[in-house]
Amino acid sequence: MGVIDLDAFAHEVGVDDPVAVAGLCTRGGGPAGVRTVAAPSGILWVQPDEMIVCCGAGTPVDELVDALAEHGQTVALPAGGTVGGALSVGHSDHRRLGYGPVRDVLLQARYVSATGDVVKAGGPTVKNVSGFDLCRLLVGARGTLGFLGEVILRTRPLPPSSQWMSAPATDPDTVFTRLHRPVSVLWNGTTVWALLEGHPFDVAEQADAAGLAACAGPPPLPQGSRRSVPPAAVVDQRGEFVTEVGVGIVHHAEPWSAPPRSARVLELTRAVKAEFDPTGRLNPGIDV
Ligand SMILES: Cc1cc2nc3c(=O)[nH]c(=O)nc-3n(C[C@H](O)[C@H](O)[C@H](O)COP(=O)(O)OP(=O)(O)OC[C@H]3O[C@@H](n4cnc5c(N)ncnc54)[C@H](O)[C@@H]3O)c2cc1C
Known part of the structure; x- marks a missing residue:
């Protein structure tokens, strides 16, 4: 269906200066005051028999849902923003009880790393994937570990x-x-x-x-x-x-502040960030 130039996206992300990524900004986009890029958009292919779809992370969720409906399928991502935004925020919507968490939707990601490289994580066939489960690390990371460029997502049949x-x-x-x-x-x-x-x-x-x-x-x-x-x-x-x-x-209805995370969790989170983005150039200032 479409073509996505991930090398061009990687070139845009660059290799050294601070950079942010934003989708449709329904959750505020990336940090303010930083050069901002947008992930490529478009649906590459739908494989209804395999129940998978491949698209740019900048594709609006509503556009993807409409395209999948033509194949009698849907995807368990919250409406409103982009695919990349939904995955990076990582919040499931009210259908989580029946549809499962957002992190289960992402089967493969091709993302741009802090060094400007295109990295592949996961795979469309779960049993062929070995090594660390980076997809689950990227979901909810708010773009602090890498910028999602192209993703393969699990789809679901539309109910009668x-x-x-x-x-x-x-x-x-x-x-x-x-x-x-x-x-x-x-x-x-x-x-x-x-x-x-x-x-x-x-x-x-x-x-x-x-x-x-x-x-x-x-x-x-x-x-x-x-x-x-x-x-x-x-x-x-x-x-x-x-x-x-x-x-x-x-x-x-009332605002609420989450209790501070334990020292151990903070230490672990910082260690992961330091491994993926040692200079802190991706979405600087966003605390996950
Ligand atoms: C009508 C409507 C209904 C909604 N319903 C729900 C709901 O039921 N449940 C729910 O949880 N949310 C809901 N939302 C919120 C919506 O799902 C999120 O706002 C959306 O997931 C964020 O997408 P965005 O493109 O606007 O992200 P942005 O606000 O642009 O960005 C959010 C974060 O994701 C990061 N990001 C964006 N793109 C990428 C990328 N390609 N790679 C890495 N990081 C990236 C940004 O840097 C930022 O940290 C709703 C929103 C609307 C408008």
């Missing part, structure tokens, strides 16, 4: 039907435990929402069993903070919130 359901509930488990593999279960203290996918008959039967009625969609997720809590704490939230039941992510 997909429907949001809701019901009043003061305990989300009363609904959650009656559902078979829901794609998403959200709860705000008084109402539970579930995204059910599959054959229409199965979806309707499950909804009946759990006392759910069809609704227009999920509630808006509060934007103040997003934090991960132990499963038992999901039902123990205060204020305005929406929890992802079965996952442990809570979206709060």
Whole structure:
């Protein structure tokens, strides 16, 4: 379908000065005040039978989703930004319960390193990959270890039907435990929402069993903070919130500061960064 010139991207990234990478900037893009580059965009190929797609990391997720829909498939990346941005931020969206985490989507990455080289990590066939699992290191690294240029992603079949359901509930488990593999279960203290996918008959039967009625969609997720809590704490939230039941992510209206990381974790993170980018030129100032 398209052609991607990774050598040109590597040339743009260069070899010595500080440089940032940005996608659509829905999460702020790279650090301000630094020369900024954008990853190549475009879909190279789709292999529906193998359930894989290859595209530039600068491709908008929405464009990729539209292209995959023509093949009856989709990809489990959050909407809105670019493929590279979604992978580098590393946050799964509300479908993580059914679709799995974002890090499982990336099978192969060709990225530009701090030395301006194009490096390949992972591979489309998992059993052919040996060595360190660099793809999982790059997901969530916010471009501090390398700039994603071209990626091969795992796709998923589009379900025959997909429907949001809701019901009043003061305990989300009363609904959650009656559902078979829901794609998403959200709860705000008084109402539970579930995204059910599959054959229409199965979806309707499950909804009946759990006392759910069809609704227009999920509630808006509060934007103040997003934090991960132990499963038992999901039902123990205060204020305005929406929890992802079965996952442990809570979206709060109030801002929240994550507790400082342990000295050991900080030491490890810095050691990894020093190995990949000893001069700290990639996305300088971004603390992962
Ligand atoms: C309508 C809408 C709905 C959304 N829904 C959700 C949701 O449900 N859940 C959720 O978690 N998010 C959601 N988002 C957020 C969205 O998924 C993220 O903002 C997106 O993943 C970031 O992409 P971006 O291109 O805007 O990245 P940017 O904001 O441009 O960059 C984000 C980070 O990624 C780095 N980066 C960008 N490109 C690369 C690259 N090629 N290589 C290395 N690093 C790179 C940047 O340097 C920066 O550190 C939503 C956004 C919108 C607009």
